[in-house]
Amino acid sequence: MRHDQEHQSIPNMVRTAARRFADAPALVDGDQRLSFRQLKDQMVQAVAATMALGIEPGDRVGLCAPNSVEWIVAALGIQGAGGIVVPLNTRFKAEELSYILRKSDAKALFAAASFLGNDYVAGLKRADPQLPALRTTVSLLGKRGEADLTWDEFLGLGADPAGAHEAIDRLTPDHVSDVMFTSGTTGHPKGVMLTHGQSLRAYGWMSCEYGFAPSDSFLVIPPFFHCFGYKAGWLASFLHGVTVIPMAVFDAGRALELIERERVSILLGPPTIFHDLLHHPGRPDRDLSSLRLSMTGGSTIPESLIRAMKKDLSFDIVLSAYGLTESTALVTTTRTGDTEETVARTTGRPLPDVEVRVTDPSGRRVPPDADGEIQVRGYNVTRGYWDDPEATAAAIDGDGWLRTGDVGHLDASGNLVIVDRKKDMYIVGGFNAYPAEIEKLLLGCEGIAQVAVVGVPDPRLGEVGCAFVVPAPGARPTEEDVVAWAREHMANFKVPRHVRFLDALPRNASLKVLKDDLRARYREGSADE
Template sequence: MPNLLDPITRHAAASPTVIALRTATEPWTYAGLHDASLRYAGALRDAGVGAGDRILLAAPSLPEFVVAYMGIQAIGGVAVTVNTMCTTAEIEYYLTDSGARLAIGWHGLGPAVSEAAALVGVPVWTLEPDALVDADPIHGPVGRASDDTAAILYTSGTTGRPKGAQLTVGNLLSAGEIASIISRGTAADRTGTGLPLFHVFGQASVMMAAFTGGGSLSLLSPFTPEGMLDLLRRDDLTIMVGVPTMWNAMLHLAGDAEADFSHLRIAVSGGATLPGEIARVFESRFGCRILEGYGLTETTALGAFNDVDRGGKIGFVGGAVPRLEVEVRDSGGTPCPGGVVGEVFIRGETVMKGYWNRPDATAAVLDSGGWFRTGDLGEFDTDHDLRIVDRLKDLIIRGGYNVYPGEVEEILYRHPDILEAAIIGVPDDHYGEEVAAVVVRQHGSDLTEEEVTAWCRNSLSAYKIPRIVRFVDQLPKGSTGKILKRDIDCTDLQKTSK
């Protein structure tokens, strides 16, 4: 029977001295990681934790996260991985909602985990450097059913309280296998990322993929563009994974560093749509093509991906990955022909089991045939490659016309004085919604609102042009670096809407 530790167990037996985790000091071999995970599982066993018990884990992307996570999996537990920046109130909610029996927090975090655990009456452990515990290891990972819940990852909660997506043993093992297949992963690969492992992107399609292929994983926490480039050089990375804001940050920092990318085999972007201008300039400057993929928490980070051998297309996330199906449907549920925008649906091995204790919410997005309703708008081209147009909820309807924020943002990113941009809709008495641009200027730029509007007028229809422009020092971002439009303060924008 399967267990998420199986890939590590397999490599620990076949090639025990091969490096699983690279660090700035002593690396972790597969044998060492396997032993540490079983010992951590032994400590959990001694504490009375058993199969199906939920354990909250709050830790940055470090080897110790991997040990604790795999220890939870080895004993048959359910890892409830949460953002390290969570407040006491947020962690209290996750502990209560999941019914967690134990909370584990990294020693370097603030008091939120311990405070929340005390409020709920749950014991708390501190995760220390090296994650070595004084416990006898369990003899081997607990066998589980493929549809047993292995992890609960809470969605962002843009509507109501966050919902816990239940990812199964089968979901996560399949995610690792599929991601390894589409990346052509081998034991020779050296994967590196600055993504948080508590998020589905880093956890499923990076960590699980690296261990499935038998290569090494290098982790950076917290992400900085300087740190990521140093990691690239230090560990001779062959695969690098990030989100658009990470690639953009490296692009604007790196200077003349073409040689740094010469040994990189694949650069993968996900988590949000990658502006085409960033992809084009990155490839021109560094000789490195960034391949986009697409997935959600509820699909264990997978859905579509550009073909490694073909090289992909800028602006597209490729075709459906192996073992998954992707459809674009109109409002009546009928599949759309190529070139027609509709809602994206996904079915296959990585689609979640459902939301924890939320049958109504599960039924709203999962039908009886196993199709998951993503809430994203997309379209296929003639090659059946998918382009993500926008989030359905981010669609702006101005005077009866649909405005897709991503299309406008793509134009803004082409301006040499714009570092980052977000397009949002704000209420308007006349048009229903007005198009607003929130812009971060390049350092030293004196770009004006009028110049932004004029730039867009050269490329966009009149109804798509931002009539409201606001400059900010930075845009709000989530744990992965994804721009959070819901956190942009629209109050003054509404006041200035004409």
């Protein structure tokens, strides 16, 4: 039976997990250790407390906090009461948070009172004191700040477990579980509506395919406000009795310590996590033999990184995948048994019951190995953007095909190859240049640990590439070295005309490179020259 049909909703899945796994460890967060039975009990209390706050079915509730036990229990409490979780990026400023809360018409807010120097409720009260969500606020992580209730005071409201169970019983796979706002790299963020059934079905399949088992423990580093940390992280884990270890802020040394101490076996995340673990000076002194399974997303995954993850981080299995929020963040994935070359070069095949096609600008399918826009159709596609029918119609056509805005192709074996985002492409003298492809090639240059490429103005060619390079430890490549290597290994129009060196690439909380920041740095540097 499919997981959406078996479990009906995410909170009901947790009740099922409590029956199946009982006193096995569900969560380890610092000194907090909850069994599956204890997690279920806290969830039921949180559902009852959420109902006591006046949250009714369909109400949206903001949730702004780092990865933690409280984040998970708060989300389950909101969903169990029939509410819709609106996860908020903890790196956003008050004005950005206010926009999302107003756009979603959030009725309440759960937020950390102290994280990275932020009291989110206090900041919002200063920026937007009439914000409706501020009429009911709950603080997480121990401090009250300017919230109405502490976490313990909130849980104390949960005095009706029977009513909580009845509310969970009323949920179906078609109920909206969350509105995930996109990163907003091009204009205002848009709220992607996803249902309980979509997430349970997609990540139930993924976790079975990947071989999640009760003996596993999963250090969840990607943030919970992103599907990578939330759905591929704790949701997928609880389905199979996997112990979840939330990490609030990524620190390579701390992560290595946790891997050794908690015998972590699953670690998913973007390539930068594994790069930092590999190059941390304390790595050789840690016992990493428990590591078993990894999946890393993105289009720039060199084979050398996969080999190093297996050799130096002890992974048995390294996989790659592709998705976007509008597709429940899961479209394709490689499978166990695929070659390292397939994992590095492609993002694998579509999920069962999910279709992928590649089209030209007129909407016609292109042949295998020809680049075009990637489009997706299936149960995993969002039912639309919250309160934005025009954006929904622009993204999803009448036949249900989601226009991803990503460029790629399907190879002869049906594997999807991501070339780049449409918006990141630049044109060099009439030739389309795709930064992700160039970045992948540049990672083969000795002395380069990380690289990001952006298009910058050029008086003769219109645009050319500028490569922002983080050197490997101990390496000191020069601009001339990088350009000379590139001229030897790639077509001339792909060769970056400029190279800038950084200690670290600017990233958002999801660890995606902030390319607008890099373009701004180039402009500022050019103005100084």
